[in-house]
Amino acid sequence: xxxxxxxxxxxxxxxxxxxxxxxxxxxxxxxxxxxxxxxxxxxxxxxxxxxxxxxxxxxxxxxxxxxxxxxxxxxxxxxxxxxxxxxxxxxxxxxxxxxxxxxxxxxxxxxxxxxxxxxxxxxxxxxxxxxxxxxxxxxxxxxxx
Numbered sequence: 001x002x003x004x005x006x007x008x009x010x011x012x013x014x015x016x017x018x019x020x021x022x023x024x025x026x027x028x029x030x031x032x033x034x035x036x037x038x039x040x041x042x043x044x045x046x047x048x049x050x051x052x053x054x055x056x057x058x059x060x061x062x063x064x065x066x067x068x069x070x071x072x073x074x075x076x077x078x079x080x081x082x083x084x085x086x087x088x089x090x091x092x093x094x095x096x097x098x099x100x101x102x103x104x105x106x107x108x109x110x111x112x113x114x115x116x117x118x119x120x121x122x123x124x125x126x127x128x129x130x131x132x133x134x135x136x137x138x139x140x141x142x143x144x145x
Contacts, residue, residue, distance in 0.1 A: 031106075059089040
């Protein structure tokens with residue numbers, strides 16, 4: 001549990017963790033239960049793990065320079081090492097995964113954050129196609145796999 005138990009005690013730390021987990025489960029059930037229940041998690045292409053996925057919701061052209069630098073480097077290393085590389089955005093993600101319209105509406109209204117939708121897209125992509133997800137702000141110096 002790290003440093004927290006030393007400060008507040010292990011039982012208290014455990015209590016806070018359990019409370020946080022309960023609140024997280026309630027949030028997920030409230031906002032994503034129907035999606036999880038109805039999503040078809042088929043495994044179309046899991047034999048190909050030489051795929052790298054990333055996402056910048058606003059699109060590569062609208063990304064800050066640091067994100068472009070990280071994504072460009074990812075792409076270069078991916079292709080150099082025989083990996084497929086996909087940098088998805090708001091207009092391209094649904095070529096690979098289907099998000100129900102009611103969730104798309106919640107995204108547009110700001111009820112679901114980009115971070116939350118990114119998590120959903122990641123889970124769907126990896127379960128359906130396999131590969132590796134790398135956040136678009138990660139700089140890769142060299143491949144380790």
